[in-house]
Amino acid sequence: MGLLNLFAKPRPALQRLPSGSMTVDREGHIVTCTVSSSYPVDILEEVADEVLRLFAEARKAHLPLSEFRIHFASLHITAREARGGAFIFLSPAGPL
Amino acid sequence: MDAQQKILILDDDPVFLELYKEWLAQLPSKPEIHTSTSGARALALLEADPFRVLICDLKMPKMDGLQVLSIVRRRFPELRTVVMTGVQDEEFRSRAYALGVDLFWLKPDTQQNMQMFLECLESLLGRDNESGFRGIQSKSLMDILQMECLSQSSTVFRITRGSLVGKIWILNGDLIDAETEGARGEAAFRRILGWKSGTFETLPAEPERERTITKSINALLLETAQAMDEISNPMEGESPEEAEHRKTVWRLATLTREGGEWVVTAPNDPKGTPEGWGTQSEAELADWMRYANDAVQRLSEKVEAGPLSHIRAQNLDRKLVFMPAKNKTFLVSWPTSSDAGAIFEKSKKLITTWDS
Secondary structure, X not given: OOHHHHHOOOOOOOOOOOXXXXXXXXXXXXXXXXXXXXXXXXXXXXXXXXXXXXXXXHHHOOOOOOEEEXXXXXEEEEEEEEOOEEEEEEEEOOOO | OOOOOEEEEEOOOHHHHHHHHHHHOOOOOOOEEEEEOOHHHHHHHHHHOOXXXXXXXXXXOOOOHHHHHHHHHHHOOOOEEEEEEOOOOHHHHHHHHHOOOOEEEEOOOOXXXXXXXXXXXXXXXXXXXXXXXXXXXXXXXXXXXXXXXXXXXXXXXXXXXXXXXXXXXXXXXXXXXXXXXXXXXXXXXXXXXXXXXXXXXXXXXXXXXXXXXXXXXXXXXXXXXXXXXXXXXXXXXXXXXXXXXXXXXXXXXXXXXXXOOEEXXXXXXXXXXXXXXXXXXXXXXXXXXXXXXXXXHHHHHHHOOOOEEEEEXXXXXXXXXXXXXXXXXXXXXXXXXXXXXXXXXXXXXXXXXXXX
């Protein structure tokens, strides 16, 4: 049928999952980061912000956490509390 | 099958949409075909009308296919989803399946490939979505067992509900044995019959299996049905408060037996009342659980990480497992000395048992 060529159209690139680690201060600023520079920084900042707020909300509920690991289907996010900031590790889950 | 089933095709290229429409017109069930060139429009169409299947491209501007599928999975859990893409990349295939898609198909390059795709799609359109035991829809396990015994069959049923696994042995139409979670015989049979849903498979008969059950299947089914009624309804002379108390005692007993400290459940409905066993702080813990649920939802959509499986957390006093279930979220506390892998499995088992 020769349909393959028809489908070879230019398309926007799909976003890959982030892989690496980052250190954030208590304000949510990224201090160090090993995630590929091609990954959008604004998304990493949002991840950092959500992580810090999860720690803060847990403290409010009298459940102070030192560490948590979120298991999504495709990605694991591990966060360790560090003097108000956090170490955050992002690791894509293995193939099915 | 419903003759009016609808398929929505999402691709940013109108030329391909036209091609798809022509191809899908060959489907024997003749579904209504709708198209969309953007994720936002596709979501609006799905909101407006019930669709059976969404066929989605991956690479699209503004909102890509993974983002669309992530939203669709949450908002329309009954919708069947198919990815049809030119992206040959294991990472994206894995992520699509992790988002719960039913089918990941590379854009067909031959007539034969297209025909296979159409056959798969027809099968998806015909698949029943009713609840019950997968394999024989809308039949309870009791119905299935009765049918097997009436037909004088010899077989072994392997039944799975979440992390719980049970087996029931039938020989020449007689129930001879059952086994699950350390229980055997009638006790195991009653426990398995208490599972409201799950999956089962039939295994080859085992004529050499030792017989531990001598009662007839009908007598046992009757006894089990009565026992289940007594659990779900107040016993004779028992007030609803007393029945609730009995359930609480049973839950605490199962929690203690597994070595857990406390459990809190937070209903997904914000107006629902949280419940706690072994703790008095269920209200403030449920507030955090709801916050955490929203936060991980935002994270999942932002990073396109797929649905949440669970969260493990810890502090100096305890280890925690946070796990979403059907209509609520569970938070289970374990001693710090507990093995991290074991508490995840134990939490899953506990939640499955309590929810059954």
